[in-house]
Amino acid sequence: MKRLTSSMLPVALCMAFTTARAAAGPGPVSPITIIQGTTANEKATKISLMAVEEGVTKEIATSEVNADHAFAFALTKPVEGFYYLTYAPKDLGTRIYVKAGDQLKLKLEGNSFDQQAGSAENKLLQQWDKVASPVTGPPSRFDSTTFYSYFPTLEATMPKIQAFKKQFASPNKNFSNLMKQAMDVDVEYAAMRFLLIPHSVHPKKEQYPAYYNTIIKDQKLCDDNAMKLGNVSAYISMYSTFRHLMNSEAMGKMDAKDRFAQGLNGFCNEHVKALYITNSLGAYKTFDGLIEAITPYQKYLVTDLEKKRYLDYEKSVRKFAAGEAGFNFxxxxxxxxxxxxxxxxxxxxxxxxxxxxxxxxxxxxxxxxxxxxxxxxxxxxxxxxxxxxxxxxxxxxxxxxxxxxxxxxxxxxxxxxxxxxxxxxxxxxxxxxxxxxxxxxxxxxxxxxxxxxxxxxxxxxxx
The missing domain is CATH 3.40.30.10 (Glutaredoxin)
Structure with a gap:
C-alpha cells in the first residue's frame, strides 16, 4: 500500500506502478490496482482505505485530498473483496469492490459513489445502492424521518429490492456470494436501526410492517462471507438488541447469562459467534465478571485475531480484579x-x-x-x-x-x-x-x- 501526497497524485501513481514492476524482476508482473477519484466533500483533507479483517474494518492506507478534491491509492496484490473509503476510520464510509488489476475512478458523494471508470462489480454495487437507498439512507440520520413516512417507504421499496436480488447475476462468483450476504445485511440492519435510534415519535409493535417479522430466524449469518462485510459487527450488535425488543417479555424474565447464551446461539457460524463474544466484552467491567461470563464460550475463539481481541480486553480489566488495590482518587x-x-x-x-x-x-x-x-x-x-x-x-x-x-x-x-x-x-x-x-x-x-x-x-x- 502507498500513501499519496495531495499535490503529486498523478506522479505518485506513476512511480508506484514503476516501483511495482522493478521490484517484481523479470517475468509476469501482477497488475497494480489503482483507486482514484474526487470527493464532493469540500472539507475533506484525508481519505482512509479500510479493509475487512474477520468482521472488523481496519485502516490499511491513507490518501491526502488535494486542492481539486482528488485522492488516489495504489495497491499491489490486494485481497479481493469489499473495501471502504472513509473520511474518519471510525465511520464505515463508502463500500467498493476491489480485485487485482482494477483501475477505478470514482466520485464520492456522501456514502455512495458514482463510478466514472472501473469494474462490472462496482457497477452492480452502485445499482444496488441506488435501489436500496430509500431504506438504507434515512435511518442513518437522527430524526431525519419518522415511522409515518419510513414504514410506507420500506413497504414500497421491498418489492424492488426483492426483484433486484432475484435478477442479480455476476460471472464473478466471489463477488456474487458476498453480495447475496451483503444485500440481506444492508436492509435488515437499516430497518432495525431505524427502530432503535431516537425519534420524536415511535411506533407500537402492532404498527411495524410485516417485514420486521421476517428478520428473526432460529439461525442467522451461517455463511463465512458474513465475516467479510464491514458492517457485520454493527449488524450483530443491532440484531441482538432487536431480538430483545421483539421478545422483551420473554427475555425480560431471563438473567444476563441466559440472554447472552440465547444471543450467541442465534448465530450458526462459529466465527460470527466469536465476533458476537468479542463485541460483548465491554459489558464486563471486572476481571472476575469477565472470566465467569466468557470462560464457557472461549472454545469459539479460534483464530489468532479472535484470541487477541479477547486477551487485549482481559488485560484491560485485570487491574480491576477483586483483591487488587483501589485507585487513590x-x-x-x-x-x-x-x-x-x-x-x-x-x-x-x-x-x-x-x-x-x-x-x-x-x-x-x-x-x-x-x-x-x-x-x-x-x-x-x-x-x-x-x-x-x-x-x-x-x-x-x-x-x-x-x-x-x-x-x-x-x-x-x-x-x-x-x-x-x-x-x-x-x-x-x-x-x-x-x-x-x-x-x-x-x-x-x-x-x-x-x-x-x-x-x-x-x-x-x-x-
Missing part, C-alpha cells in the same frame, strides 16, 4: 476539604458515581439513603462522587444540602481521574471496596436491589 467536600480514597481505609467503602443532572442517579437516591440508615453504626462508609462540571459546583452543593445527603460527598470536577481509571462512561455506577481499600467489585448492584445490602452484610460478617 481524591475530591472536595461541600465544606472545601480535600478527601482521598486512601483516607477511608478501615471501613467497607461504597462509592456512588453520580451527577445532579442524571435522572437514574436521582432515582436511586431514596434507596441509597434507606440503605445508609440500615447500615448506620456499622463499619461502612458511603461516598458520593459527583461528576458534575466545575460550572455546576454550586448547584451540586445546593443539591447535597437540600437532599440531606449523608456520608462523604466528593466533587471530582467532571469525568476526571476516577472515571477514566475505572472506564466509567455511564452513571450511576456503584463500586465496593473492602476495609483494606481493595476492590470487591467496581460494578456493584444498585441500592434499589437487595443484592447490594446482602454484599455489604457478607463483607461485614468477615470482620
Amino acid at each position: 481524591s475530591g472536595e467536600t461541600p465544606e472545601g476539604k480535600q478527601v482521598s480514597f486512601n483516607d477511608l481505609k478501615g471501613k467497607v467503602v461504597v462509592v456512588d458515581v453520580w451527577a445532579t443532572w442524571c435522572g437514574p442517579c436521582k432515582a436511586e437516591l431514596p434507596f441509597l439513603q434507606k440503605l445508609e440508615e440500615e447500615m448506620e453504626g456499622k463499619a461502612v462508609t458511603f461516598v458520593g462522587c459527583s461528576v458534575d462540571e466545575a460550572k455546576d459546583k454550586e448547584k451540586w452543593k445546593q443539591f447535597v444540602k437540600e437532599k440531606e445527603m449523608k456520608g462523604v460527598q466528593m466533587f471530582v470536577n467532571g469525568w476526571s481521574e476516577v472515571t477514566k481509571f475505572y472506564g466509567i462512561t455511564g452513571i450511576p455506577r456503584f463500586m465496593v471496596f473492602d476495609k483494606e481499600g481493595k476492590i470487591v467489585t467496581i460494578d456493584a448492584p444498585r441500592p434499589s436491589t437487595p443484592e447490594l445490602k446482602a454484599l455489604l452484610e457478607k463483607l461485614l460478617a468477615k470482620g
Whole structure:
C-alpha cells in the first residue's frame, strides 16, 4: 500500500506502478490496482482505505485530498473483496469492490459513489445502492424521518429490492456470494436501526410492517462471507438488541447469562459467534465478571485475531480484579476539604458515581439513603462522587444540602481521574471496596436491589 501526497497524485501513481514492476524482476508482473477519484466533500483533507479483517474494518492506507478534491491509492496484490473509503476510520464510509488489476475512478458523494471508470462489480454495487437507498439512507440520520413516512417507504421499496436480488447475476462468483450476504445485511440492519435510534415519535409493535417479522430466524449469518462485510459487527450488535425488543417479555424474565447464551446461539457460524463474544466484552467491567461470563464460550475463539481481541480486553480489566488495590482518587467536600480514597481505609467503602443532572442517579437516591440508615453504626462508609462540571459546583452543593445527603460527598470536577481509571462512561455506577481499600467489585448492584445490602452484610460478617 502507498500513501499519496495531495499535490503529486498523478506522479505518485506513476512511480508506484514503476516501483511495482522493478521490484517484481523479470517475468509476469501482477497488475497494480489503482483507486482514484474526487470527493464532493469540500472539507475533506484525508481519505482512509479500510479493509475487512474477520468482521472488523481496519485502516490499511491513507490518501491526502488535494486542492481539486482528488485522492488516489495504489495497491499491489490486494485481497479481493469489499473495501471502504472513509473520511474518519471510525465511520464505515463508502463500500467498493476491489480485485487485482482494477483501475477505478470514482466520485464520492456522501456514502455512495458514482463510478466514472472501473469494474462490472462496482457497477452492480452502485445499482444496488441506488435501489436500496430509500431504506438504507434515512435511518442513518437522527430524526431525519419518522415511522409515518419510513414504514410506507420500506413497504414500497421491498418489492424492488426483492426483484433486484432475484435478477442479480455476476460471472464473478466471489463477488456474487458476498453480495447475496451483503444485500440481506444492508436492509435488515437499516430497518432495525431505524427502530432503535431516537425519534420524536415511535411506533407500537402492532404498527411495524410485516417485514420486521421476517428478520428473526432460529439461525442467522451461517455463511463465512458474513465475516467479510464491514458492517457485520454493527449488524450483530443491532440484531441482538432487536431480538430483545421483539421478545422483551420473554427475555425480560431471563438473567444476563441466559440472554447472552440465547444471543450467541442465534448465530450458526462459529466465527460470527466469536465476533458476537468479542463485541460483548465491554459489558464486563471486572476481571472476575469477565472470566465467569466468557470462560464457557472461549472454545469459539479460534483464530489468532479472535484470541487477541479477547486477551487485549482481559488485560484491560485485570487491574480491576477483586483483591487488587483501589485507585487513590481524591475530591472536595461541600465544606472545601480535600478527601482521598486512601483516607477511608478501615471501613467497607461504597462509592456512588453520580451527577445532579442524571435522572437514574436521582432515582436511586431514596434507596441509597434507606440503605445508609440500615447500615448506620456499622463499619461502612458511603461516598458520593459527583461528576458534575466545575460550572455546576454550586448547584451540586445546593443539591447535597437540600437532599440531606449523608456520608462523604466528593466533587471530582467532571469525568476526571476516577472515571477514566475505572472506564466509567455511564452513571450511576456503584463500586465496593473492602476495609483494606481493595476492590470487591467496581460494578456493584444498585441500592434499589437487595443484592447490594446482602454484599455489604457478607463483607461485614468477615470482620
